[in-house]
Amino acid sequence: MKTTKKIMLSESELPKQWYNIMADMPTQPQPMLNPQTRKPLLPQEMEDLFAKGLVEQEFSEKRWHDIPDEVLQLYKNYRPTPLVRAFGLEKALDTPAKIFFKNESISPVGSHKLNSALPQAYFNHIQGITRLTTETGAGQWGSAMSIACKHFGIELEVFMVKQSYEAKPYRKVVMKTYGSKVYASPSNITEYGRKVLAEDPDCRGSLGMAISEAVERAVTQPNTRYTLGSVLNHVLLHQTIIGLEAERQMEMAGEYPDKIIACFGGGSNFSGISFPFLRHKLTGGRSVELIAAEPAACPKLTKGVLEYDFGDSAGMTPLIPMYTLGHDFQPEQIHAAGLRYHGGGRIVSQLKKDGYINSYAIEQLEAFKAGILFAGAEGIIPAPESTHAIAATIREALKAKEAGRADVLLFNLSGHGLLDIPAYEEYL
Amino acid sequence: MKTTKKIMLSESELPKQWYNIMADMPTQPQPMLNPQTRKPLLPQEMEDLFAKGLVEQEFSEKRWHDIPDEVLQLYKNYRPTPLVRAFGLEKALDTPAKIFFKNESISPVGSHKLNSALPQAYFNHIQGITRLTTETGAGQWGSAMSIACKHFGIELEVFMVKQSYEAKPYRKVVMKTYGSKVYASPSNITEYGRKVLAEDPDCRGSLGMAISEAVERAVTQPNTRYTLGSVLNHVLLHQTIIGLEAERQMEMAGEYPDKIIACFGGGSNFSGISFPFLRHKLTGGRSVELIAAEPAACPKLTKGVLEYDFGDSAGMTPLIPMYTLGHDFQPEQIHAAGLRYHGGGRIVSQLKKDGYINSYAIEQLEAFKAGILFAGAEGIIPAPESTHAIAATIREALKAKEAGRADVLLFNLSGHGLLDIPAYEEYL
Numbered sequence: 001m002k003t004t005k006k007i008m009l010s011e012s013e014l015p016k017q018w019y020n021i022m023a024d025m026p027t028q029p030q031p032m033l034n035p036q037t038r039k040p041l042l043p044q045e046m047e048d049l050f051a052k053g054l055v056e057q058e059f060s061e062k063r064w065h066d067i068p069d070e071v072l073q074l075y076k077n078y079r080p081t082p083l084v085r086a087f088g089l090e091k092a093l094d095t096p097a098k099i100f101f102k103n104e105s106i107s108p109v110g111s112h113k114l115n116s117a118l119p120q121a122y123f124n125h126i127q128g129i130t131r132l133t134t135e136t137g138a139g140q141w142g143s144a145m146s147i148a149c150k151h152f153g154i155e156l157e158v159f160m161v162k163q164s165y166e167a168k169p170y171r172k173v174v175m176k177t178y179g180s181k182v183y184a185s186p187s188n189i190t191e192y193g194r195k196v197l198a199e200d201p202d203c204r205g206s207l208g209m210a211i212s213e214a215v216e217r218a219v220t221q222p223n224t225r226y227t228l229g230s231v232l233n234h235v236l237l238h239q240t241i242i243g244l245e246a247e248r249q250m251e252m253a254g255e256y257p258d259k260i261i262a263c264f265g266g267g268s269n270f271s272g273i274s275f276p277f278l279r280h281k282l283t284g285g286r287s288v289e290l291i292a293a294e295p296a297a298c299p300k301l302t303k304g305v306l307e308y309d310f311g312d313s314a315g316m317t318p319l320i321p322m323y324t325l326g327h328d329f330q331p332e333q334i335h336a337a338g339l340r341y342h343g344g345g346r347i348v349s350q351l352k353k354d355g356y357i358n359s360y361a362i363e364q365l366e367a368f369k370a371g372i373l374f375a376g377a378e379g380i381i382p383a384p385e386s387t388h389a390i391a392a393t394i395r396e397a398l399k400a401k402e403a404g405r406a407d408v409l410l411f412n413l414s415g416h417g418l419l420d421i422p423a424y425e426e427y428l
Numbered sequence: 429m430k431t432t433k434k435i436m437l438s439e440s441e442l443p444k445q446w447y448n449i450m451a452d453m454p455t456q457p458q459p460m461l462n463p464q465t466r467k468p469l470l471p472q473e474m475e476d477l478f479a480k481g482l483v484e485q486e487f488s489e490k491r492w493h494d495i496p497d498e499v500l501q502l503y504k505n506y507r508p509t510p511l512v513r514a515f516g517l518e519k520a521l522d523t524p525a526k527i528f529f530k531n532e533s534i535s536p537v538g539s540h541k542l543n544s545a546l547p548q549a550y551f552n553h554i555q556g557i558t559r560l561t562t563e564t565g566a567g568q569w570g571s572a573m574s575i576a577c578k579h580f581g582i583e584l585e586v587f588m589v590k591q592s593y594e595a596k597p598y599r600k601v602v603m604k605t606y607g608s609k610v611y612a613s614p615s616n617i618t619e620y621g622r623k624v625l626a627e628d629p630d631c632r633g634s635l636g637m638a639i640s641e642a643v644e645r646a647v648t649q650p651n652t653r654y655t656l657g658s659v660l661n662h663v664l665l666h667q668t669i670i671g672l673e674a675e676r677q678m679e680m681a682g683e684y685p686d687k688i689i690a691c692f693g694g695g696s697n698f699s700g701i702s703f704p705f706l707r708h709k710l711t712g713g714r715s716v717e718l719i720a721a722e723p724a725a726c727p728k729l730t731k732g733v734l735e736y737d738f739g740d741s742a743g744m745t746p747l748i749p750m751y752t753l754g755h756d757f758q759p760e761q762i763h764a765a766g767l768r769y770h771g772g773g774r775i776v777s778q779l780k781k782d783g784y785i786n787s788y789a790i791e792q793l794e795a796f797k798a799g800i801l802f803a804g805a806e807g808i809i810p811a812p813e814s815t816h817a818i819a820a821t822i823r824e825a826l827k828a829k830e831a832g833r834a835d836v837l838l839f840n841l842s843g844h845g846l847l848d849i850p851a852y853e854e855y856l
Contacts, residue, residue: 110846150804178804379575418598418602
């Protein structure tokens with residue numbers, strides 16, 4: 001145990017650019033479609049909904065994107081994050097595998113979501129936008145946007161899936177502490193929300209519904225735009241800061257991952273940690289296996305089909321080509337609320353189709369068991385979402401043990417679970 | 429804002445020794461007394477209650493203590509912690525003061541308490557102790573001991589002040605996740621607890637009562653010892669890791685603090701950050717002002733008297749010479765449960781008497797207001813305890829502004845408030 005446990009980068013080593021995998025994909029994903037015309041969506045058609053700077057990124061095929069200086073300075077509040085060698089977990093599993101994790105839980109909101117919230121707020125701010133809307137499932141994204149908007153003096157309205165709103169009372173207080181307005185979705189402040197409630201007054205909501213409400217609210221209010229915490233290309237782009245740091249840190253550790261593992265909701269933390277490594281494989285360099293850990297209750301990559309679908313329940317978004325369970329899919333009320341999204345996004349779906357991504361569908365019980373084991377071995381109580389990545393990592397570590405192979409495994413600890421304690425209480 | 433925001437140390441720069449201020453105090457504190465004989469307490473009289481290694485430290489006057497290698501390795505799970513320049517707070521206050529804070533909130537339990545929990549569990553473990561007891565107010569110490577005991581395979585029983593047990597439901601789940609047993613104190617599993625409940629069935633407990641229960645339980649169970657999270661010399665010793673790191677980090681920033689500020693419950697985080705700096709003043713070096721931020725509801729340093737008093741409510745501990753409000757003092761039910769302790773410990777009390785420590789008694793409202801301001805400016809929601817340090821820092825920063833002085837202020841962010849969200853909810 002004399003080896004370095006945490007591999008740290010200095011602030012000056014913080015990557016200065018995000019990586020856009022679109023530049024290196026062997027097959028470009030199909031375009032998004034305008035649902036009325038069914039013609040490829042044009043950038044200007046998205047600009048009523050998203051800040052221009054973000055729309056540019058969404059359509060960009062340029063490999064490297066400069067991180068704006070103001071965003072870099074804000075990243076320095078919590079980045080670079082540590083890469084940790086999970087000696088405790090290795091010992092608990094008695095495996096020859098070398099397990100590393102990127103600890104994204106140390107951000108002020110406890111997850112990786114801030115990596116995209118900051119640039120999203122920034123690009124809206126420089127365009128003069130004064131109000132944003134968004135949705136949140138587990139509350140991680142809503143909290144991150146709340147900090148980001150507070151910094152730039154932007155008002156934020158968050159539509160929080162009602163089931164989470166009730167099950168995670170602390171989360172909404174966190175968002176309010178930063179000055180945001182938080183509504184349980186479906187709410188009665190949007191037309192869509194009222195329609196849903198009229199049909200089913202007891203409806204406990206879904207991410208798709210919350211997106212519909214936030215989108216409706218954005219397009220019906222003055223000087224307002226919408227923000228999304230996953231799925232879209234520009235979100236994945238921002239999250240590559242995770243993998244770009246991890247790449248340097250693995251180098252410092254003298255290792256290269258054989259397998260990279262992350263939980264999968266809409267793809268933001270998964271893409272963030274894995275794409276910078278995958279780029280080498282795509283450009284003829286070193287190979288790596290990518291494993292998406294989905295909840296068995298919402299297995300879009302493992303059991304979905306690749307087709308055009310809406311990003312929201314009401315069908316207000318463009319049509320997106322993606323592995324989907326259907327935009328009206330209503331997953332069970334699992335604790336990993338951040339993974340309860342029906343689709344996988346354009347880029348991830350194309351890479352999956354082309355054979356670059358494997359996926360596991362993991363039952364909630366296996367995930368929690370893995371989370372408790374990890375908490376005991378490494379001290380950190382993981383977010384229910386992240387427990388899926390841990391469960392998949394444990395599967396791989398045990399495979400390595402069986403084969404007597406010192407596989408190098410890298411997983412993303414996307415967040416801690418301190419605000420998800422009721423879920424653990426139920427499990428215990 | 430181009431300046432470095434976080435000042436980081438590498439793992440290899442982690443201090444290898446703790447600093448014992450007893451070696452440099454101009455006046456040695458009075459000894460603890462055996463309450464029966466009223467003679468100075470002997471080390472062996474403490475060994476039924478505490479591990480030998482810890483008793484040795486408690487009575488030691490040696491300046492430097494090697495940190496055991498196994499503890500160092502565990503420190504590396506989260507240490508060194510960042511020193512942060514609070515540019516956001518400076519801007520919000522429009523002050524010429526340079527504000528730095530040590531971010532102890534990034535430990536897996538979210539506070540500095542792990543710094544002493546790990547060595548306490550370690551010294552019990554190497555002595556073959558298999559069960560520990562402790563008390564907890566806010567739950568920070570109990571959570572830290574839970575992780576530490578889980579690592580060393582020691583059973584842990586935590587007596588949690590009933591008011592906190594009820595007000596902070598998440599905290600007990602955290603402790604249980606690591607395998608600890610948690611009792612609301614006063615409980616009916618100790619004689620003292622039953623006595624209190626017989627007199628007042630609705631009693632909501634106090635730290636002093638919880639200590640009495642944990643002590644009784646330790647001395648009446650086989651192969652069991654007791655652990656305390658503050659007040660005692662050995663706890664303060666362990667916590668100096670904070671200030672020793674901060675000393676190097678301030679040097680890297682090219683600054684030296686004019687004032688060091690920390691919240692004050694029993695003195696653990698306060699002493700931890702300040703003693704390594706104070707040692708220079710005590711040995712003829714650079715001056716520094718120390719400010720203890722107490723809650724107005726429990727102002728032992730500001731309004732207490734220096735005299736011999738018990739450490740617990742039942743009068744089971746040795747007599748300790750300290751600024752105290754009386755061991756039967758029942759503070760109001762403020763949210764900063766970790767600061768609701770009646771006494772200040774031997775070392776801090778002597779230093780206070782000798783003029784080395786100033787204190788502020790801060791009202792809860794001022795503290796919360798400071799906490800919300802800090803959350804908006806720096807992104808981190810502070811623990812209710814830490815908001816007192818922030819309030820005192822703001823006072824000093826505004827003084828500096830009035831005087832047009834670029835004072836260098838250093839405060840300790842002892843923990844985050846993510847598990848204390850109900851307190852914020854009430855405030856909002």
